[in-house]
Amino acid sequence: MRLKKLGFEKVFSETLSEEVGVTSSQVRKDFSIFGITGNKKGGYQVDPLLVQMDQILKKDQIHQVVLVGVGNIGSAILKYRAFEEEGIRIVACFDIDPSKVNPNKKVPVYKIDELESFVKEKKIRIGIVAVPDVVAQQVCHKMIQAGINGILNFAPIKLKGGDDTVIESVNITRKLENVIYFVNNIS
């Protein structure tokens, strides 16, 4: 990260916290939980710290992900650069629209019907839902049935999954409405 590039060899919880925008307590606590230790006086060594963080977040592995829905948002996510350096790789897309299907692309786009067999064969466990809200729950079901148990959802609805499934939602409209609400009321 930036600190490394700047040539720091060691870093204090205080410095890190300012960088990330949290408290120094937070940093120390998190490190403690994950077993990252520092020196009572010298702070944390940057090099081993980075290695440990990568291991914890499993950035040293490639995480295979499927994407359902190649519309506006889906396409944007597909092109999203930041994933690569976090070890995240979208290995296939699925869409209901036949005109979008194209198995010859670098990241192939298949028919939605092929989701289950693909996911099972490749043992994928993570899926991204970028479809209109009316079909989102349905897609979610299909994913879980196929064996996926982690979903990132861009549809503006609350998806229901099983107990052994995490579903994180990104509700852009809601976020923007929060901002609007604040601007109109508080300030």
Add this chain to the structure above:
Amino acid sequence: MRLKKLGFEKVFSETLSEEVGVTSSQVRKDFSIFGITGNKKGGYQVDPLLVQMDQILKKDQIHQVVLVGVGNIGSAILKYRAFEEEGIRIVACFDIDPSKVNPNKKVPVYKIDELESFVKEKKIRIGIVAVPDVVAQQVCHKMIQAGINGILNFAPIKLKGGDDTVIESVNITRKLENVIYFVNNIS
């Protein structure tokens, strides 16, 4: 919303909570805060409820928003349908790349230099940041300087603003990493 279309005339906090995925206490409490009252036995009247909610969220007004950065994510947001029905309108985009500038589009794209004068003239107060992380803070500054005090940020960094500014961030990578972390550890 859906309940209306289904022809319900009144609705209970319990029903609403299931719909949205929160507790009934939550629903009643929120309504209470905003001064929405129901009948001790009959629940809440759907029609007035919808009207009140629209007023509270100011959906009956048009909220003008500017978008900086017309790359992958910016373009997707520009085409995002859901904004319209929430009264959110992106009135102009700004980009540093001259090849993307085009003032003749339905939603015009201007040079970033024109941000300040535009925002001041139109009295815009909300901005969306969809630029690479290295320039995000800079764009944020420009926005605030121009008079914006609500920002929705898509860059994967923590933006700093003044006290009278809200900054909501959408960190897609972070969200996805949460999912990955869960899948690899908990389940």
Add this chain to the structure above:
DNA sequence: TAGATTGTTAATCGATTAACAATC
């Protein structure tokens, strides 16, 4: 009236922060 649902207060929970002993 009896049953059901609101509105609000109190209890719980989890996450964040402060504080400080340990120690390099």
Add this chain to the structure above:
DNA sequence: TAGATTGTTAATCGATTAACAATC
């Protein structure tokens, strides 16, 4: 040693949930 920083425990805070009196 004196000063500084960690690691961890205790305190705080806010948000969520449960509970229940009021009442339609």
